[in-house]
Amino acid sequence: MFSKEILQKVQKNIWEIPKSYREDMCVPARVFASERMLDDITTDRSLEQLVNVSTLPGIQEFAISMPDIHEGYGFPIGGVAALSVEDGVISPGGVGYDINCGVRLLKSKKTVKDIESSIVDLANQVQRDTPSGVGRGGELVLSQDEMDELLEGGVPWIIKKGYGLEGDEEFLEQGGRFDEADSSLITDHAKKRGRDQVGTLGAGNHFVEVQKVHEVLDDEIAQTFGLFKDQIVVMIHTGSRGLGHQVCTDYLRVMVQAMAKYDITLPDRELASVPFLSKEGQEYFKAMNAAANFGFCNRQVLTHLVRGSWKQIIDKKEDLSILYDVGHNMAKRETHDGKEVVVHRKGATRAFGPGHPEIPKQYQSVGQPVIIPGSMGTFSYVLAGTNESMKQSFGSTCHGAGRRMSRKKAKKVIDYNKLKQELDEYHVVARAGSARGLVEEAPGAYKDIDDVVNVVQETGIAKKVVKLKPLVVVKG
Template sequence: MNLQQLHQLEPCLWTLPRATAEKRAEVLLYGTAPLLVSMDDKVLEQAANVAFLPGVVGASMTMPDAHWGYGFPIGGVAAFDAGQGGVISVGGVGFDISCGIRCLRSNLSLQDAAPRFNELADTLFHAIPAGVGEEGEIKVNLTQIDQILQEGANWAVKHGYGNTADLEYIEEHGRVADAVPDNVSELAKKRQRGEMGTLGSGNHYLEVQMVERIYDAAAALAFGLHEGQILISIHCGSRGLGHQIGTEYMLILAKAASRLGIRLPDRELACAPIKSPEGQQYIGAMNAAINCALANRQILTHLTRVACEKIFRDAEFETLFDVSHNTCKAETHEVDGKPRLLHVHRKGATRAFGPGHPALPERYRKVGQPVVIGGSMGTGSYILAGSSGNRAFASASHGAGRAMSRHQALARWKGRALVDELAQQGILIRTRSMRGVAEEAPGAYKDVDLVAEATEQAGLARRVAFLRPKVCVKG
């Protein structure tokens, strides 16, 4: 990205100046100069396009890990006011609805686990279905699918996958309201019948990690973290169901925009007013997909525990937190000193409520919401805590963010060589696709250390702990 197009407001905050006659919201970009330079110019173009949509409140924003996406940039955030004609956009949520991370803390130390990492890697690989179109042993009928879309992780717990204690540490206690299973097509539901409790492919993973460094002792204590501790992070979403919803509603909302005379700066930003029939229909389907993803991660949590207990009999894995990345949520935020109900799109960005927020579990309320910035295999991840001074509608970075396309990565790396190289570094990879490993090469992503540091400097969330990968299961 050419920084000469931008005006720097703060060390980690930039804006795109508006032309005199340009009628759009402000565009704000969070990040350091090196991170912004590493971004494609398409990020700026997409963020500016979002600023032209009806009812944008404040600004169209990008997080420090932003990169080019479909409609919104990945790492894009924008809030809309339904009372002022605000819209909801499929391109602002994404096709992998409610892709997110479930983080589990354990009572294991590196000293306990290291001698059996190879065995653990093999056991998790065989226990966790992963890969393109990969199905698991759990098969659900259409009636059960409707229940899952309505009840979320609560359905999984009721059917023996995990426990009620998990629900306290999942956004919305594992079930978002206003889900309408009838708004989800039969085709979308059929695609999900064999995919509950599966990881998927691409950048999805299950990773065994070790807490290598603590930055904030008070927050780490609240989160139950200490150096040398073993954690597991599960990164996945709503699988085929979410993708099918995105595909179908992209067309439905595009027709609605045309019918209502909404001029789209980019057809990938297909949208409809939040209060319109089509907007409400999509919200009901999207919320159903969020519940599907929350149930999926709950089932995967159970499968992970069962696998780990085969090796470590006294192991305990508690849910640290679970939050989605690709959603639009109705939330109350202060704007110009007054509370307003807004629909906040977070596309490849995570919610990051600060200290004192009533939606947080009591255990975390004094320090803020746990926020996970997932790195690529081989580089490490961060746990942060939401900041009270967050000006991006309580949003933060969700990962390292791609620095090059999958095609470019394939041209540069070979999967087998990467697996061998990472093994020499003490990181064990288990995968069904060496092509997928090459596409997700650590070098294909931004420097996660720089992203986490910029996220803190920008006041979005503060670093609590750095996690070093030890085992990574991928599709």
């Protein structure tokens, strides 16, 4: 529980926890949320976790939380922190175990009418083609050398291997490859854990959805993004799988030991940090970037598989094109207000505004596409980055709906048959590895995505472009 009285209103939908709240805070904390959402947010430990983030050495301006904030471990999920390169720290807890978990959106030229009669066949085909579920490996099993090449070469490398089309990389954050990656800094056991997992969805909240553009909310930007009403699109949500989890585990182990050497004490070990420029800090940063390349490649191989399903069922001549691919668990070296910082985004999305050199030239005039998955069976959104987000939140915005109910509670209170019936009524074809998987991710277990997106729109840290409705959900 966090007392609402501590929160000071800065403006509509932005609240501040003053630096005086706790002695160890280095900067105040800023909370992006509507008044109504505060009731939910203050019931768990997420704001206390945000205060803990504000104690990290070298943190700039504010510890920030997005409206989809919920309790995590170390950082809250939906947390953003910019830490000075020169005298700040880097924290694996600010990235999370699922390094470069993210979302990609594929576009078709078809509308609902064109594919209506083939929806069920498409759902079945996508489920057959995309390996998902607990412990499920894929067809692509990498040799040791190939793994190292993938970790450093990212998407451009895997396209050369036949998984994708020339030019795909232009529409991915960072061109689908972080060049700071060093595969030699990832342990052999982490590589083994991910060896057969490129091109696999995994379990939990990861999914492939076939969706339609339900509503266009900004004509000009939608046109620039190549999106139109009733268009069929495909969303892929997954990350770096076991390899990423192990990289985080391995480096937390290193940092928990090394913190004493750098005289760093923190309120929560999950925030374990070392100076960014230290040996341990640089090694983690390079290993994390390599794991992020694995995440990009995972979504790239899944794209290749989904393109195959589309060709088989819908149109053998059409290659789905990529709108964009953006991660929501990363720490990136960026320049904000002339200062070099490492922006940690844990369950938050980079959302650069118009004119930023790091976004594809096709989107320069309108800002970077931001893809926001809703919960299963509810709306998702495409937003555009704004220059306001550069001023207010280190070029960051929300990442999704955010859980409000534990998995165990969801299993207790949500009835599988009723959920199936609701999905049917909503015309969503659901394909899940297990009934349990479906129930745990039911819409009722999540915050309302419309509330989350309204807050980012009203505060100006992203702009709504289109609203998407799911037609098919395939999950682990």
